Amino acid sequence: MTAVPTMKAVVCDRYGPPDVLRITEVPRPVPGPDEVLIRIRATTVNRSDCAFRAGIPQPYARLFTGLRRPRYRILGSELSGEVEVTGSAVAGFEPGDAVFGVKAWKFGAHAEYICMRENAALAGKPAGVSFEEAAAVCDGVILALMGLRRADIRKGRSILVYGASGSIGTAAVQLSRYYGADVTAVCTGQNFELIRSLGADQVIDYTEEDFTENGQTYDVIFDAVGKHSFRRSKNSLNPGGIYLATDHLQNLVLAATTRFADQKVVFPIPPRYTRQDVVFLKGLMEAGKYRAVIDRRYPLEDVVVAARYVETEQKTGNVVLTVS
């Protein structure tokens, strides 16, 4: 009998703190006809990984994430690596291709190998970008893009990004700059230099100044870190202004109730992760219009330490796991 090939992976068999994660050998996935098997070189620990591991507090959420234990044992959604095997119907990738992408909802990237459909949120790795950088971009960019598109960000519009130094925040600043908007970024002073280098026109330190008190108004206020509110932002929004939310269910209610109001709340969930957006991001990175912001790097084996750090809610940009 031939032995089933195995791989090293981080498994999560029960909801709980980062210590529930453990490294073990599991069967290596086998690609279907329209899938590629990717040997992962780098992945990330992001806020979604931590929320799914800890168990989202709302009871109905467990209908999707698993009632008594996590439905998907291997977390991790962002990845970069090399195609090892292609399914019989795959035409767009070949073994050896360097790729990057995001497998949200079903996860599986905290491992040595993952299978993804050819037409999933996956593309060739941007030229001149490391595996670590390529792994650290998809989630923040796609979440930011969903909001910015709904807010019609373009030249002549002004946006304030609250929580500009996080994963979604650093993406929102860079993309708003790319679309030509006037960008005000709110973060602590220690991140000013970074955030200016990403394209912010103005920076505000929230520990020293409350932007809602300075008399400035904006077309869009993007709460990229889920720490502000529509109520507190209203007076800082222009007529017809949009408050973009990234967290908290009450924003779904507000999005429904302000739908026909002058100032609106927009909360674009559930996120849609598409191949088209990953290809768009590849183009931006190759053109030098977008760069990965990496705070810390850990080997896969240190996933517990990495998750503890992400849960401080103080990371700057993204936290990468390297897979040797």
Ligand SMILES: NC(=O)c1ccc[n+]([C@@H]2O[C@H](COP(=O)([O-])OP(=O)(O)OC[C@H]3O[C@@H](n4cnc5c(N)ncnc54)[C@H](OP(=O)(O)O)[C@@H]3O)[C@@H](O)[C@H]2O)c1
């Ligand atoms: N909608 C979705 O589908 C979705 C998916 C994933 C995550 N999320 C949510 O999106 C939010 C952002 O996630 P993320 O991964 O981008 O966050 P993150 O990277 O963990 O954010 C960390 C950053 O937040 C800043 N920060 C912390 N407290 C702050 C405060 N009180 N005011 C302003 N900035 C503060 C910190 O910067 P300083 O050092 O400058 O304070 C740090 O750089 C979270 O609430 C997360 O749950 C939503």
